[in-house]
Amino acid sequence: MDAPLPDSLSAAPPSPLAPTAAARTGPDPGRAGAAAPLIEAAGLTFTVRAASGPVNILRGVDLTVTAGEAVGLVGPSGSGKTSLLMLLAGLERPTGGALRIAGHDLAAMDEDALARFRREHIGIVFQAFHLIPTMTALENVAVPLEFAGRGDAFDRAAEALRSVGLAHRLEHYPGQLSGGEQQRVALARAVVAAPRLLLADEPTGNLDRATGAQVMELLFDLRARLGTTLLLVTHDAALAARCERQVRMEDGRIVGDDGGGGAAGEAVPGAE
Numbered sequence: 011m012d013a014p015l016p017d018s019l020s021a022a023p024p025s026p027l028a029p030t031a032a033a034r035t036g037p038d039p040g041r042a043g044a045a046a047p048l049i050e051a052a053g054l055t056f057t058v059r060a061a062s063g064p065v066n067i068l069r070g071v072d073l074t075v076t077a078g079e080a081v082g083l084v085g086p087s088g089s090g091k092t093s094l095l096m097l098l099a100g101l102e103r104p105t106g107g108a109l110r111i112a113g114h115d116l117a118a119m120d121e122d123a124l125a126r127f128r129r130e131h132i133g134i135v136f137q138a139f140h141l142i143p144t145m146t147a148l149e150n151v152a153v154p155l156e157f158a159g160r161g162d163a164f165d166r167a168a169e170a171l172r173s174v175g176l177a178h179r180l181e182h183y184p185g186q187l188s189g190g191e192q193q194r195v196a197l198a199r200a201v202v203a204a205p206r207l208l209l210a211d212e213p214t215g216n217l218d219r220a221t222g223a224q225v226m227e228l229l230f231d232l233r234a235r236l237g238t239t240l241l242l243v244t245h246d247a248a249l250a251a252r253c254e255r256q257v258r259m260e261d262g263r264i265v266g267d268d269g270g271g272g273a274a275g276e277a278v279p280g281a282e
């Protein structure tokens with residue numbers, strides 16, 4: 011698990027990834043919109059239609075996240091954490107408000123542009139792994155790179171799997187892997203294209219405590235080595251506290267944000 015991250019993982023198109031978290035927190039002149047925050051959400055709303063009428067899931071979320079930050083997102087079940095992650099990933103579209111990620115206005119993008127945006131900028135890990143059961147670990151991790159047309163997809167996928175300690179599981183199918191191994195494959199897939207933003211939604215929720223702790227170590231380790239901005243949804247107060255900033259949601263709104271660094275903003279009471 012402590013194998014050094016291969017060079018090809020820490021240098022991805024369109025511009026080389028800075029080697030350390032510290033290096034990524036400064037301005038990032040190589041990319042469009044680099045001077046702007048990585049996440050800029052203002053007045054974000056998300057309403058879905060249910061049989062009983064409209065459900066206002068997000069009711070005006072304002073959130074700005076600087077490149078390189080690690081943010082722990084906490085809040086009761088049903089408060090809208092997963093929905094917010096889906097919007098940030100470009101997997102759902104906001105009903106209202108403004109959302110820019112890495113300088114891109116997500117509302118202005120068509121489906122193809124959104125798919126490209128996800129490939130280039132977003133890594134996402136879900137509670138339920140979401141691996142493709144008919145593909146080997148290697149194929150699962152190579153998928154995003156193959157879609158991006160990269161000729162070295164399988165080499166890079168193998169390196170990513172090595173970096174999560176799974177060099178010996180490349181040809182295994184998800185059904186032949188333990189839960190912890192499956193989540194490590196999902197982590198490798200999330201970081202293989204060196205995304206600027208890593209989104210993780212209760213990534214240890216389906217794992218036993220010891221395995222969950224290992225996966226979380228790996229997540230923080232990858233994040234530190236890649237310098238990726240991290241938004242981590244978790245019920246675990248201790249894990250949230252490992253992020254330099256904690257944000258709390260309730261009922262579709264942000265009700266607490268310590269702003270990182272401890273000084274500014276409201277305290278975030280009781281991560282569950």
Ligand SMILES: Nc1ncnc2c1ncn2[C@@H]1O[C@H](COP(=O)(O)OP(=O)(O)O)[C@@H](O)[C@H]1O
Pocket residue numbers: 058059060065067085086087088089090091092093094
């Ligand atoms: N497609 C949907 N249709 C109706 N209600 C939904 C839908 N998706 C989510 N919800 C509701 O929105 C609220 C927020 O859900 P979610 O974002 O999953 O919260 P969290 O991740 O904080 O538990 C919940 O009450 C949930 O039941």
Ligand SMILES: [Mg+2]
Pocket residue numbers: 091092093211
């Ligand atoms: Mg959720």
